[in-house]
Amino acid sequence: MKPILEGPVGPTVRIDGQDYDYYCGGGYLGLYDHPHxxxxxxxxxxxxxxxxxxxxxxxxxxxxxxxxxxxxxxxxxxxxxxxxxxxxxxxxxxxxxxxxxxxxxxxxxxxxxxxxxxxxxxxxxxxxxxxxxxxxxxxxxxxxxxxxxxxxxxxxxxxxxxxxxxxxxxxxxxxxxxxxxxxxxxxxxxxxxxxxxxxxxxxxxxxxxxxxxxxxxxxxxxxxxxxxxxxxxxxxxxxxxxxxxxxxxxxxxxxxxxxxxxxxxxxxQPHLRESLANNTRYLRERLHAAGLAIDPAHPSPIIALDKQNKLDLKATQERLYRERHICTTYYAAYANTPQGGAMRIAVFANHTREQLDRLVEAVVS
Ligand SMILES: Cc1ncc(COP(=O)(O)O)c(C=O)c1O
The missing domain is CATH 3.40.640.10 (Type I PLP-dependent aspartate aminotransferase-like (Major domain))
Known part of the structure; x- marks a missing residue:
């Protein structure tokens, strides 16, 4: 049976009673459950x-x-x-x-x-x-x-x-x-x-x-x-x-x-976009410093690990989900997926620094 998403989508999601860090989709400004x-x-x-x-x-x-x-x-x-x-x-x-x-x-x-x-x-x-x-x-x-x-x-x-x-x-x-x-x-x-x-x-x-x-x-x-x-x-x-x-x-x-x-x-609330830009810069710089082929200065909150990174991308995405409770997405063939597939990470304005650090550590470990 497929796991069940038990609440709104944000930087953390609840799946089958457990919390996961969430880096999928396009909720970049963290607004999916905004009270207003x-x-x-x-x-x-x-x-x-x-x-x-x-x-x-x-x-x-x-x-x-x-x-x-x-x-x-x-x-x-x-x-x-x-x-x-x-x-x-x-x-x-x-x-x-x-x-x-x-x-x-x-x-x-x-x-x-x-x-x-x-x-x-x-x-x-x-x-x-x-x-x-x-x-x-x-x-x-x-x-x-x-x-x-x-x-x-x-x-x-x-x-x-x-x-x-x-x-x-x-x-x-x-x-x-x-x-x-x-x-x-x-x-x-x-x-x-x-x-x-x-x-x-x-x-x-x-x-x-x-x-x-x-x-x-x-x-x-x-x-x-x-x-x-x-x-x-x-x-x-x-x-x-x-x-x-x-x-x-x-x-x-x-x-x-x-x-x-x-x-x-x-x-x-321009701070929403500023937080997104700060988180994007932070995660890109950390992934780059950890030796991954990521442009540290690119403004996009969508970060794709591709075959240049010499990782088994599908296995990495599955390992992160299973062992670290971190959701990312692996694409083999969707629109502009590069040859060899991509592990897609979507940064949100309301991911915490602790979450971003945890993600970098989990990818490179
Ligand atoms: C480039 C592009 N256009 C359009 C859409 C569809 O937009 P919507 O989510 O509003 O259906 C997507 C969805 O992922 C997309 O990536």
Whole structure:
């Protein structure tokens, strides 16, 4: 029988009556059981029930309106769109942008959401080598005819390795083409990267016209569902072209209230992101000092031990779980898993130094 998770997911989890240090998933800011989010969800559920059904043209739904307002403030955009899962975001953007692009270029190791989402535009798709701006430039030269507008789609932070793509170099390559568009799936970067946590575009100072992002509330924000920060114009294109946009229900009131509260918390409490950055730096430096092939200065809270480390990664992950009560994840084949597999460690803002020290000691022992 599979072990049973007996409480919320955080830096420590309870499984079958025992505590485990937890480094899986994407709860980077430690918000999955934040009391203010839980209170907001309960209050909205008591007031509005589980489901706000009916046309939004008839009356506004306050929890949903609050969510869209908080998302727009957080991302500094005119408006935003909530979608049932972050998985749908890339597809909604591709659908919306099909009127203003001709050919799509994809990082060859993009997440499934990007790969599958790109097809919704119904345009030719070409792949460029993972995180390789030189190959992107080559693919653009090889596949674009005069006056064709490229749409580049990529993850803003890759889920298994934590790599951040070289977006400035991509933009330089795209600048040779009028009307070129860039779209990032910031599922793992939103709430984490950038001066105010807006994600990979903010991290590189690349926000602006022709740059699009989708995010999820189910990782750093500790809630659930996807977000597309956008202009009224993009919202109009989604309304026109995206069947997910047109055909999905709005979130339940409790979820919408928890999402809105989470966006507010992350905006008003920058110490959450500072603690995450400090823990990321600390763990990366400690793993590096212990002789592991980890970039000590990389800002990503996703740390992947790969085959360079000459460890049996699967056996190490299993040993940590069994003997040390430490949960990490081993991936053999998921989205951008490197050849030879990866042991993925996700750092949270509220892991303690004792936990991080225990992890390093357990990995190298
Ligand atoms: C890059 C990327 N996009 C989208 C998703 C899906 O987001 P959600 O958790 O909101 O379904 C994931 C999930 O892991 C992801 O890694």
């Amino acid at each position: 989010m839980i209170a907001a969800a309960c209050e909205a559920t008591e007031r509005y029930g589980f489901r706000l059904s009916g046309p939004s043209s008839l009356a506004v739904h306050p929890p949903v309106t609050d969510l869209i307002r908080e998302a727009s403030i957080f991302f500094g955009t005119e408006t935003a769109s909530y979608n049932p899962s972050g998985y749908d975001g890339a597809g909604m953007l591709a659908s919306a942008l099909k009127d203003v692009c001709d050919v799509i270029f994809l990082d060859a190791e993009s997440h499934f959401s990007v790969m599958e989402g790109a097809t919704l535009a119904g345009k030719p798709i070409h792949f460029f080598a993972h995180c390789n701006a030189g190959d992107l430039a080559q693919q653009l030269r090889d596949h674009l005819r005069p006056h064709e507008r490229p749409l580049l789609m990529t993850d803003g932070m890759f889920p298994i390795t934590g790599e951040i793509p070289p977006l400035p170099a991509y933009v330089e390559a795209l600048n040779a083409y009028d009307g070129a568009l860039l779209c990032v799936d910031d599922a793992h970067a939103a709430g984490v990267l950038g001066k105010t946590g807006r994600g990979s575009l903010e991290h590189f100072g690349l926000e602006g016209p022709g740059r699009y992002q989708c995010a999820t509330l189910s990782k750093a924000f500790g809630a659930y569902g996807g977000l597309i920060p956008c202009s009224e114009e993009l919202l109009g294109l989604m309304r026109k072209n995206s069947m997910v946009f047109r055909g999905s229900a709005c979130p339940s009131p409790g979820l919408a209230a928890a999402c809105a509260k989470s966006l507010q918390l992350v905006r008003e």
